[in-house]
Amino acid sequence: xxxxxxxxxxxxxxxxxxxxxxxxxxxxxxxxxxxxxxxxxxxxxxxxxxxxxxxxxxxxxxxxxxxxxxxxxxxxxxxxxxxxxxxxxxxxxxxxxxxxxxxxxxxxxxxxxxxxxxxxxxxxxxxxxxxxxxxxxxxxxxxxxxxxxxxxxxxxxxxxxxxxxxxxxxxxxxxxxxxxxxxxxxxxxxxxxxxxxxxxxxxxxxxxxxxxxxxxxxxxxxxxxxxxxxxxxxxxxxxxxxxxxxxxxxxxxxxxxxxxxxxxxxxxxxxxxxxxxxxxxxxxxxxxxxxxxxxxxxxxxxxxxxxxxxxxxxxxxxxxxxxxxxxxxxxxxxxxxxx
Amino acid sequence: xxxxxxxxxxxxxxxxxxxxxxxxxxxxxxxxxxxxxxxxxxxxxxxxxxxxxxxxxxxxxxxxxxxxxxxxxxxxxxxxxxxxxxxxxxxxxxxxxxxxxxxxxxxxxxxxxxxxxxxxxxxxxxx
Numbered sequence: 001x002x003x004x005x006x007x008x009x010x011x012x013x014x015x016x017x018x019x020x021x022x023x024x025x026x027x028x029x030x031x032x033x034x035x036x037x038x039x040x041x042x043x044x045x046x047x048x049x050x051x052x053x054x055x056x057x058x059x060x061x062x063x064x065x066x067x068x069x070x071x072x073x074x075x076x077x078x079x080x081x082x083x084x085x086x087x088x089x090x091x092x093x094x095x096x097x098x099x100x101x102x103x104x105x106x107x108x109x110x111x112x113x114x115x116x117x118x119x120x121x122x123x124x125x126x127x128x129x130x131x132x133x134x135x136x137x138x139x140x141x142x143x144x145x146x147x148x149x150x151x152x153x154x155x156x157x158x159x160x161x162x163x164x165x166x167x168x169x170x171x172x173x174x175x176x177x178x179x180x181x182x183x184x185x186x187x188x189x190x191x192x193x194x195x196x197x198x199x200x201x202x203x204x205x206x207x208x209x210x211x212x213x214x215x216x217x218x219x220x221x222x223x224x225x226x227x228x229x230x231x232x233x234x235x236x237x238x239x240x241x242x243x244x245x246x247x248x249x250x251x252x253x254x255x256x257x258x259x260x261x262x263x264x265x266x267x268x269x270x271x272x273x274x275x276x277x278x279x280x281x282x283x284x285x286x287x288x289x290x291x292x293x294x295x296x297x298x299x300x301x302x303x304x305x306x307x308x309x310x311x312x313x314x315x316x317x318x319x320x321x322x323x324x325x326x327x328x329x330x331x332x333x334x335x336x337x338x339x
Numbered sequence: 340x341x342x343x344x345x346x347x348x349x350x351x352x353x354x355x356x357x358x359x360x361x362x363x364x365x366x367x368x369x370x371x372x373x374x375x376x377x378x379x380x381x382x383x384x385x386x387x388x389x390x391x392x393x394x395x396x397x398x399x400x401x402x403x404x405x406x407x408x409x410x411x412x413x414x415x416x417x418x419x420x421x422x423x424x425x426x427x428x429x430x431x432x433x434x435x436x437x438x439x440x441x442x443x444x445x446x447x448x449x450x451x452x453x454x455x456x457x458x459x460x461x462x463x464x465x466x
Binding site: 004008009012200204266270290319 | 374375377378396398399400401403
């Protein structure tokens, strides 16, 4: 996927006001099957996949025994003995080995990443663009649910999920069909304002919605609790890798937290710019960018817990100049609920 | 079309010399590479710079890029319009998107700069 097609701001605005189509085939997909497929997912991930019903998806993560993040992921339940796990592109091999190394169960893991195309159709017009071309009744598909069906006569999984903060769909289908489906959706959506969108807009959109990016906002050195993802750590579901360390951290309290911030002036905080509190370096910006929707400069950073309340002031070093920032409520952008 | 009265640096700034005054901006190629410009950081009037010294920054949604002065000079004017309308750099890089005017401090420094034809060739090779 290119960084941009017609310009990041133009593509970003299209997704917020009409729709954008992303080719995110680089993401990884594993099929997990077998009588103990659920048990394998439960032990290797932090959310509670036993709560899923057939046709439901869930945001989750895998943790190391010390609590650091292996990867964040989506778990799809086809049925009690068949799940699909969607992981970050850069982590496909690592995750596959990780899951396999903890698989002493009656379950198989197939890495089907190369066989699967994933397109994300995102934006308020996504439903109107897609509905004429699929037999899946989209209005009846709740957020984080999916259905098998046809899209432009191609067998697909239609999932009401996304990484933009807008309503929309993610479409999984055979890699051999990617061109006709990509072109067909673009053609169908053109009159409604659909634009092809690239990695640049994907990043600015997800940041406004405070959806985290593995490798930037979390990794093996940070925990889900520090990252504000405690809601996907279900301590009461039974044993899972990382549980003891995370439980200890929860009981003791986190020492740093990932916060959203706004720059007070015009300086733009960017990834890895150092953060200062009372003149002392205290971390770095994990993601920073102009917000195209809000016309502000926003970002995420880990701050010491005692300095992470809404309204707290700190500084970002922008080319050796300390520029003031303030912790704000997140998400930075929240769409109006769809009916 | 690239105006024929400009000189270019390898870092994609342009310089237009009229008498002892030079006007500086970034090339059409550079603005396309950057994408939508959202902020330009320019120096104060009266600041002196050597040739090839950074005099400011231009920021697009995706990246920040340093600006280098093609020749040594003293800033005599900055384009205040860019404060509220940085998109002029995208829309009209050789006109309303100009960044600073300088008083030239050494008239003999332009030898290293490229003509429009040389610059076009240079950007083609870089692609």
